[in-house]
Amino acid sequence: MTTQPDVISEAGADGAGPLPRATLGADSKGSVEQIALGLFIGVPFVALLAAIPAVWGWGMSWLDLGLMVFMYYLGCHGITIGFHRYFTHGSFKANRGLRVALAIMGSMAVEGPLVRWVADHRRHHRFSDAEGDPHSPWRYGETVPALMKGLWWAHMGWMFDEEQTPQHKYAPDLVKDPDLRRVSRQFVLWTMVSLMIPPLVGGLVTMTWWGAFSAFFWGSLVRVALLHHVTWSINSICHAMGKRPFKSRDKSGNVWWLAVLSCGESWHNLHHADPTSARHGVLRGQVDSSARIIRWFELLGWASDVRWPSSDRIAARRKEDHAKAA
Structure with a gap:
């Protein structure tokens, strides 16, 4: 078995020498990667479809529920x-x-290697809902048929595109960090850890193979599928509908019913109006668990220089009609 070298032969933009290998794969997706991607998406999705009849059949234990919620x-x-x-x-x-x-x-969410994920998302912000955006639902136009096709593309179709975002162009800071580069290249390892924790715990607690299988079904497969589709809904649903109280150059919207499941990400209009803000749910009643945890990290001294949105910064990004209504 051969191992990948830690550098690739291409020189950097300044010709200073070889660049470190960013992550798994290259800037074009081969057939093996396409098949693997299909399995990572398809198998958990089948489990998600089977979840409802499974509840009526063998049911879900409190242990299964706890593992699913915790891992999610x-x-x-x-x-x-x-x-x-x-x-x-x-x-x-x-x-x-x-x-x-x-x-x-983040790697344990099974959404792809770190460097690849970040490169794709930075490219999305650079071209949001315009030519070059890797997953805009408005890719094919604004008619109903075009939007239906675009929603499919934005939700998951774009991931099967052979052409991928250049990692060294969009995430050079991560590529240069050996710790992050290592974690990114170990994506398969962290995927296996993520999938194996629930059945290991379930088997040890119940001391039965059935307990391990049930925990794997709910805590691994169903959990991964649910998280996948909630995350992808930010790309599709939150760029096609929702309220837009803030000024942004795209069609990002706030979708309240996704807020708890998305950990605050569905307050997407503010995010695109102020991308570096540590809090996305900035208005009254907008639940944002991610911002709350960042605050705890700050209090513990683990995080610093947090970019909290000030009232002036929020007001500057409000649309005039919403500001007057407030």
């Missing part, structure tokens, strides 16, 4: 706080321990 929000906050607000947008600074922990937590 561990991975969800790894994505929202780590991959998104910290690594993509730099909403705060983190010490080394927190930085590595967030990278691992």
